[in-house]
Amino acid sequence: METQLQALEKRLEAHALASNQRMEDLSSASTRKFEDLLHMLQSLKEQMADSRSPRSEDRVNQPKMGYIPKLEFPKFDGSNPRVWIKKRCKYFTLCKIPDDQKVDLASLNMIDKAEN
Structure with missing residues (x-):
């Protein structure tokens, strides 16, 4: 009975370690994806700002x-x-x-x- 209990504890411990590792992997992947999204949003924001405000040489010819x-x-x-x-x-x-x-x-x- 004692050996069965120890074997069960080892299996439970191994399962907990695997679950913890999986959670860390998912957290790292989520963080990377979030950072990629932030970078994409920043690029999009810059592109929109560039398209809204004409360059200074273009503004010279625009009527006010x-x-x-x-x-x-x-x-x-x-x-x-x-x-x-x-x-x-x-x-x-x-x-x-x-x-x-x-x-x-x-x-x-x-x-x-x-x-x-």
Whole structure:
């Protein structure tokens, strides 16, 4: 009985040592993977920063814009159609209005004689 108990203790001890070694291996592997992920995130962050801010020589040729004011669509009352069309075209360009919405937007902004 005593020898069986000692054999069982040795097996249990060997199993505990193997489990501890396995846990250490898993911990080391997890740490390495975490460090790799941190490195990848740092590289990605640097790439994004580089793509967002143009290099100083590129900035020289860029136009400087202040704030973009709120633009109101020009109303059309039936007078001066050429002036209204010119303003309307500028509005569509600045606001990037899709072609399929231009007629609807223009018709909503007609007043007085032009509305009827």
